Amino acid sequence: MSSKRTLLITGGAGFIGSHVVRLFVNKYPDYAIVNLDNLTYAGNLENLKDIDTLPNYTFEKGDITDALYIDELFQKYQFDGVIHLAAESHVDRSITDPMAFVMTNVIGTVNLLNSARKLWAGNFEGKRFYHVSTDEVYGELHDPKEFFVETTKYDPRSPYSASKASSDHFVRAYNNTYKLPVVISNCSNNYGPNHFPEKLIPLMINNIKNNKPLPVYGKGENVRDWLYVLDHARAIDVIFHNGANGETYNIGGNNEWKNIDLVLLLCGIMDAKLGREAGESEKLITYVTDRAGHDLRYAIDAGKLMSELGWAPSVTFEVGLDRTVQWYLDNWSWIENITNGDYQNYYSKMYGA
Numbered sequence: 509m510s511s512k513r514t515l516l517i518t519g520g521a522g523f524i525g526s527h528v529v530r531l532f533v534n535k536y537p538d539y540a541i542v543n544l545d546n547l548t549y550a551g552n553l554e555n556l557k558d559i560d561t562l563p564n565y566t567f568e569k570g571d572i573t574d575a576l577y578i579d580e581l582f583q584k585y586q587f588d589g590v591i592h593l594a595a596e597s598h599v600d601r602s603i604t605d606p607m608a609f610v611m612t613n614v615i616g617t618v619n620l621l622n623s624a625r626k627l628w629a630g631n632f633e634g635k636r637f638y639h640v641s642t643d644e645v646y647g648e649l650h651d652p653k654e655f656f657v658e659t660t661k662y663d664p665r666s667p668y669s670a671s672k673a674s675s676d677h678f679v680r681a682y683n684n685t686y687k688l689p690v691v692i693s694n695c696s697n698n699y700g701p702n703h704f705p706e707k708l709i710p711l712m713i714n715n716i717k718n719n720k721p722l723p724v725y726g727k728g729e730n731v732r733d734w735l736y737v738l739d740h741a742r743a744i745d746v747i748f749h750n751g752a753n754g755e756t757y758n759i760g761g762n763n764e765w766k767n768i769d770l771v772l773l774l775c776g777i778m779d780a781k782l783g784r785e786a787g788e789s790e791k792l793i794t795y796v797t798d799r800a801g802h803d804l805r806y807a808i809d810a811g812k813l814m815s816e817l818g819w820a821p822s823v824t825f826e827v828g829l830d831r832t833v834q835w836y837l838d839n840w841s842w843i844e845n846i847t848n849g850d851y852q853n854y855y856s857k858m859y860g861a
């Protein structure tokens with residue numbers, strides 16, 4: 509592959525995408541990076557303000573569901589590679605509005621595949637379509653000794669995971685049918701700076717700081733496997749450059765937490781940082797009605813990525829979580845700018861407060 513490349517990164521104004529864009533723009537000055545994002549409620553250009561004037565970075569505001577526009581964009585920039593992260597990403601929103609997930613996650617992905625196929629027209633030398641997906645496509649685990657591996661049967665159980673599973677199938681089908689060079693990764697739950705405060709960790713940080721109830725779904729016994737977002741971005745870099753054509757790589761932190769234990773941990777960290785008495789914030793914990801169809805446990809076996817491509821997480825959960833909480837406290841205006849807007853409507857619809 510030549511060192512000069514033009515890459516499309518979709519969803520680069522979102523949580524994970526912004527970390528991927530920053531990593532690529534800083535690490536590969538010879539690459540021209542185009543960030544395509546239509547700035548939904550989850551997209552925020554503030555996430556990229558430290559790199560947005562660099563000469564190898566361009567932002568394009570546009571919608572991946574618009575096939576004509578996507579085609580024109582591919583023609584305009586002549587992309588060699590695509591890293592596709594744009595998506596509707598929140599399970600609770602997928603329960604109230606599944607069609608938005610079909611449109612962006614399924615139709616949007618197929619539009620990108622079609623434009624790549626058309627532009628590359630069978631000449632695939634140096635070309636790559638990287639689809640960023642989730643471990644949620646595998647469904648839920650019950651046996652504590654079981655982990656998701658790349659061959660685990662798909663069993664999506666929420667509209668979000670069904671839409672991501674569908675897009676994964678399309679990506680593999682284009683590899684099989686048209687020989688489009690693709691690679692897919694399925695990652696566990698991410699945490700870190702710039703995480704939108706509808707997701708568990710930033711929502712809890714925000715509510716603890718504001719002395720608001722901490723809504724724990726059901727009994728808080730569901731388990732998630734948490735990975736620091738920068739380690740996900742590093743894995744995407746490794747897989748994009750060294751992953752084998754047509755392959756899938758699972759990414760995860762081998763770091764399982766029951767929701768209630770994680771919320772208690774966050775309460776302890778926040779008490780210490782805010783100078784509150786130990787145990788004060790956990791009084792805010794409120795058990796609320798469970799999420800419909802709530803998956804019990806996700807846990808990733810990232811052995812293939814580690815042994816074949818040499819990736820490993822760079823930070824422990826203790827360090828990553830402390831950095832994350834500190835980032836929110838040091839950048840409180842970031843969360844305030846978000847929670848002052850439409851978020852209020854969303855929050856009161858979800859939690860009635």
Ligand code: NAD
Pocket residue numbers: 518519520521522523524525544545546547548549550551552570571572573592593594595596597598612616640641642643672694695696697698699704
């Ligand atoms: P996010 O919701 O924070 O960001 C998504 C971005 O996509 C936003 O900037 C949004 O504006 C953009 N977008 C949405 N619809 C669009 C459209 N129609 N056209 C153009 N842009 C659009 O999501 P995230 O958490 O950063 O997730 C990024 C990707 O990683 C997703 O594909 C998600 O499925 C996957 N993933 C996320 C996690 C996680 O824990 N957050 C874990 C594994 C995989």
Ligand code: TYD
Pocket residue numbers: 598599600697706707708709711723724725726728730731732767799
């Ligand atoms: P979330 O961050 O939405 O990620 P996902 O559903 O994709 O795993 O939720 C993580 C876990 O936390 C999940 O089991 C649902 C639970 N949860 C709560 O208990 N309370 C909340 O307010 C939220 C947003 C999530």
